[in-house]
Amino acid sequence: MKLLMAVTGALFVFFVLMHMYGNLKIFGGQSAFDTYAHHLRTFGEPILPYEGFLWAFRVVLILSVVGHAYSAFYLWNKANGARKGRYAVRLAGAAAWRSTTMRWGGVALIAFLVFHLIQFTTHKVNFNSGVSDATIGESPYQLVVASFQLWWVVLVYLIALAAVGLHLQHGVWSAAQTLGCTTSVAARVRAKALAMFVAVVVVVGFALPPLFILFGIVE
């Protein structure tokens, strides 16, 4: 169960890093970004159909989300069953709050994911009335720029990013531990450093495009 959690979690880390790489293409300008988005859909053609690779990728991700969530709820339920009588005094483990937010944080991330997919993938919702829907329709670049010109959209994404960062910091180290890669003190320190590094890279990498757009540097 925990192996399932660790392996699916590791898949997400790779996906998130890939996603971040794509996002950073926005600094290359409209054509770089749009070409990249288009390329994702035509990747592997003509052997694969249009969006074939993308769908294969999506199926793996969806199965991973299901597996990850299933094992999480299984463990959550088991933990609740293992201690029915609560302590009268519970120390608020100051250092452990990123690990204690894993469960509710994970649920919140799923909610954010739904919002994020509706906004940018399925419906391409445009909250910005200053930009016409026609412009949005033909260029993903325009959709992204229009969205992040709104301060509250940026805020929602920054909050979500903070949650992702906390989840990753505990998750990456936790996966290393579960996969049995941290059997010495030095390896544990390395795994924790790696987790921190991944978390910081992801948060900064994802935060840059929205912030640059909000402050008008990318338009």
Next chain:
Amino acid sequence: MKITVKVWRQTGPEAPGKLVSYQLDDVSPDMSFLEMLDVLNENLATSGEEPIAFDSDCREGICGMCGLMINGSAHGPLRTTTCQLHMRSFSDGETITIEPWRAEPFKVLRDLIVDRGAFDRIISAGGFVSVNTGSAPEAHSTLVPKVNADRAFDTAACIGCGACVAACPNAAAMLFLGAKVTHLGELPQGQPERDSRVVKMLNQHDHEGFGGCTNVGACADACPKEIPLDVISQLNQDLRRAMVKGY
């Protein structure tokens, strides 16, 4: 020192329990925590009340009997066993809440005493090496590298007190399990049963109703014998290898 203690009182395994406050007016800072409870029990006996039931045995930190949850910390504020904790670690006038270990596999028998028989059953599931009895073998006939001997020794320091379970937000016993698996797995004598051991012990652990590890690390922080968190990773590694071999 004046101390107020709030102690969990429960007459039997099925009885409901509650916290009861007691005053102690003349506590010496040099008393051990258990001596403070002894004094309280004398007072209770004198006044005709039922004394507080708590476990203790060696009172020198090596047997693992005396686990108490003190102000929300397993074995109290210091990284030691409850018997090695002294009243000087508390301040005058302080209120101290004392609870038993809480986990479903550790049933409260009475007041602060829990049944840690689940640990014994985990050990009998695989936490041993099978050897023929007879005269002791020549000590130098099986060489053990220093690194392995040290790690085996450090993890063998686990006294099975249950603080790891008590401190774990999931009530998992993985640090205990990891310590035993690492201890035997580092030694040549532990190799023949290494794969079956980890699987059998883990199955018994889950069967007893302990929770699953989420790598929080509260266990290692609470462990009076300073068993490091990497034994859980060792446990996972041994399990992964055993599963690949089809155990």
